[in-house]
Amino acid sequence: MVYQAAENRYESMKYNRSGRSGLQLPAVSLGLWHNFGGVDSFENGRAMLRKAFDLGITHFDLANNYGPPAGSAEEMFGQVLKKDFAPYRDEMVISTKAGYYMWPGPYGDWGSRKYLISSLDQSLKRMGLDYVDIFYSHRPDPNTPLEETMAALDAVVRQGKALYVGISNYSAEQTAQAIEILNSLGTPLLINQPDYSMFNRWIEDGLQDVLEENGVGSIVFSPLEQGLLTNKYLTGIPADSRAAKPTGFLQENEITPEVVARVQKLNELAAERGQSLSQMALAWVLRGGKVTSVLIGASKVSQIEENVAALNNLEFTHDELKRIDKILK
Template sequence: MSHGPTELTYTADPARYENATFRRTGRSGLDLPAFSFGLWQKFGTDYPFETQREIIRHAFDLGITHFDNADRYGPPHRAAQQNFGRVLAKDLAPHRDELILSTKAGNPIGPSPYLKGGSRKSLLGSLDHSLRDLGVDYVDIFYHHSPDESTPLEETVSGLVSAVRSGKALYVGISNYLPDRAHAIAEELAAEGVPLLIHQPRYSIFDRRIEQNGLLETADRDGFGLIVYSPLAQGLLTDKYLEEIPDGARAVNSTFLRPDVIDDTYRQRARELNKLAESRGQSLAQLALQWVLRRPQVTSALIGASSTWQLDHNVAALDFPELTDDELALVDEHGVHGTGLGL
């Protein structure tokens, strides 16, 4: 098959693993990169495909092997999976055995009762659709995206177990579960011989719920890893909002970050954290990423990017010395839980 004159053939960087950092996921045998790439935002039809393609390829060249998706990601729903599937077909297909692909089901993607929740119908129907979106025979990790207390836990477990036994998923995970329900599903999955690999909670300097509610201890007890999302608190843990909200910033048009949380209290705390970061020769974003990865229960942190520069910058967080006890105390002083969350 001949390529058109404008089509570029991608060759992966042969040195991509030389400086890559991998961490073991709980008590499993699976290693994940310290930074995983999330397609939650900016991978729908509202951003240029060629930019998305460039960023995904660059991530792989940096040794980021894990790409995290969901049926809900877009807009519209499923678009992020379809866009990633296009990049996989064009560029990354020869490296499928080096990739960890994950997807999720359970958050609403339409008005039908079968397009949400934790039933076998919802989970397994979504998984089949996601495999078609991605153009693959299996995903490495299949998540239940959010707990569904209206469905018996046993049924959700049976759906996840079926996904593995059918060969359509290698591992299963959960997201946004509180510790008691996470422990309950971990026990039920273990009894079926399909251990819970991983849990995906929100965690950042400004959102410390997993420190307070016991999820860290649950992960230790049940042997699953944690992969944390929103480690930069939707941009609040960057230097973007230290003065005023810039034109075109996420806070102007995002459903996940409201302008009213960017107040004087937030700015005072963020500026102090920024000073600490500067004293270490790094950015506030790099400090925030390094901070979430300091915990042994945290296998990986999910990062997104709107440019290859941003990706390089975030991955460089791994290059700085460990945070000292005094520096961690300063983070605790100024990184007050609930800042920017409306809690």
């Protein structure tokens, strides 16, 4: 059947302006880091992308190395774009990144002008696009001058290959430097993509201040700590969980009795709020309006539906926030 987007797709999603730019992003965005690669079910990924757009998720976040294998998430998204989303391209914000290893030799990794522009050219081919909406430097390169990396971002905007630029995994100090360089080039930084969650609050120590002072947005990844801030690990480690896999980022030895006890207490508070733990964790990240958008991952349609429903209750009382801080300490 020919896909037709839900007519009510914009009625319940919340959209936030990215810093002082003109671009608004959905409060919940979909990341294609896992479960959209060549080793995964195409039809399941396609169903998740369709459901996300039907729920008002207009922003799809990719990178050159997403898969596995590397590049296959962009290829998969390109197929869905061609089959289903072509009429809706101008309603979407599509982002990709370069900064991690992609091909052998000295030009397939890190942050040189050579690598970044070559990688974006490859990403556009894989997705069948003339341009992406946001192109990121995926990580700072300690061996390449920041001026060169930022000049490459400026160049792809001037070449018409990207509308906006972003950075990911940059510290507060590195972000301030990147902002200054990009401003001098005439291509302001749109957004920073750091990791952030209840269990990982490093951006509160300086980075959020830098972004707010300079009118730059933020979109955060791993808000559920690789599934730790869900009901998955309340009573043990399921065999199909990331923690049970030797190649997963969340390791079994990280799920200590102390961590589980904290998760259980957070789950109790979430239930009092009429939310699942994952919904409360997403709402907490979005509290106060400092975060523009939160990136979710998903392996099935129902997870996307549950996560978007977090927007039904984004408010926290002072006592709830104090309880959360006490649990986390």
